[in-house]
Amino acid sequence: MEKIKNLKEFATKRYGQNFLKDETILEKIVEAIPKDGDGLDVVEIGSGLGDLTKKLISVADVTAFEVDRRLCKILSSTFRDSIDNGKLRLNCGDVLEYWSRGDSLADRDYYLIANLPYYIATNIILRAFKDSRCRAILVMVQREVAERFSAKSGDRQFSSLSVLAQSVGESKILFDVNPESFVPPPKVTSSVLLITKRESIDNxxxxxxxxxxxxxxxxxxxxxxxxxxxxxxxxxxxxxxxxxxxxxxxxxxxxxxxxxxxxxxxxxxxxxxxxxxxxxxxxxx
The missing domain is CATH 1.10.8.100 (rRNA adenine dimethylase, C-terminal domain)
Structure with a gap:
């Protein structure tokens, strides 16, 4: 319990941080990475304390983005060996600013994987739609957001986000995640959303x-x-x-x-x- 109490201190409202600590859910996310692109890089947005990062670097080369400088220091220390041997490239800063400097977050095709803060999730997904090197988007988001991206015509949740998601490929909700899986727990249920891209859209x-x-x-x-x-x-x-x-x-x-x-x-x-x-x-x- 002491560890959880300390962990809560790392979460800031400014960045909408809720740290995923459920090992079963972390494993399910890694298992959900599409298998049709073995050898592709992984881009992780919002590495937090590195719980998911640790599992990702065991299966792929990872480019990670973390906006919180405090957490970046922890990540730099925790993953020093992986950074030194090139398995992990850690970027400290706003991922949307990185995107604004160029067309892609990576030099070759990649999968985007993230536990996204609710306040910025939609903007990041829409920006990934425009990135021609992004092959798939596997993200944890608020259930309501996941429904809007995955809804089909005729569903009450069908929206402009649904149209854009269908325009780039296929989207589906893989599973839900209860608030108790996070520290601190959010007030709503989360969902893991997979969007497999056939093409990019920047219009x-x-x-x-x-x-x-x-x-x-x-x-x-x-x-x-x-x-x-x-x-x-x-x-x-x-x-x-x-x-x-x-x-x-x-x-x-x-x-x-x-x-x-x-x-x-x-x-x-x-x-x-x-x-x-x-x-x-x-x-x-």
Whole structure:
């Protein structure tokens, strides 16, 4: 118990730290690493006190990122031999800043593995979608976040994040993790999420389009898009693509969003980034 009391002192609210200490869960995460890329590097974000890091360097070369300078000092001491022999490359700083300096976190293809703080999880996953060297994302996140990335069309949780995840590959929740597995325990259940990438996506215009489409999830998709595009043009496009006029954003397939985007943004027959005028009689009834 004394060890747990001391460990709690390392966790800071600033970085949203909850240290995973459950050995069974740590082993399950390592076992979940995709086996189709043996020899690939691993990038770990948020190494903490190194409990997962220790297991990762036993199966792969690891590039680790830790924003907390206090923890970096502990990691540097704990893994001195692994750092010296090249099994572990430790970077102390904000991983998003590292990403901003270049296109990738690694020099060759890698798997991203992390126990992500809830406050920054979504931003990190979305940035990994853009990294062409990132082959898969295996992360511990808040259950609600995992559901939004893994939801299918028709699910109430289906969102713009779901569309983006399906656009890069396949996503699924592997298992849940109870708060008691962490020190200190979070207030919510966590989930381990696996996103296997087929391709990368770096298209701010498409992301902006999805934000408009999902801005009011329970409204009709046509209503949401009408905030930016002329309703008359939208109705004709919906008919052309055989899309029901009363469909909701969460009921719409990912492939349909890509078709709509292509026509509205890339095709000059419909494309206009901002709606400048409405035709008479096109207001929402």
């Amino acid at each position: 701010p215009k498409f992301e902006s389009f999805l934000k408009v489409a999902f801005q009011q999830p329970r409204k009709r998709l046509l209503k949401n898009l009408s905030a930016r595009y002329a309703k008359g043009e939208l109705e004709r496009l919906f008919h052309t693509l055989n899309i029901a006029l009363d469909i909701r954003p969460h009921q719409t397939e990912t492939s349909t969003y890509h078709k709509l985007y292509k026509e509205l943004i890339e095709d000059s027959r419909y494309g206009r980034e901002e709606k400048k005028s409405r035709r008479a009689g096109s207001t929402e009834s």
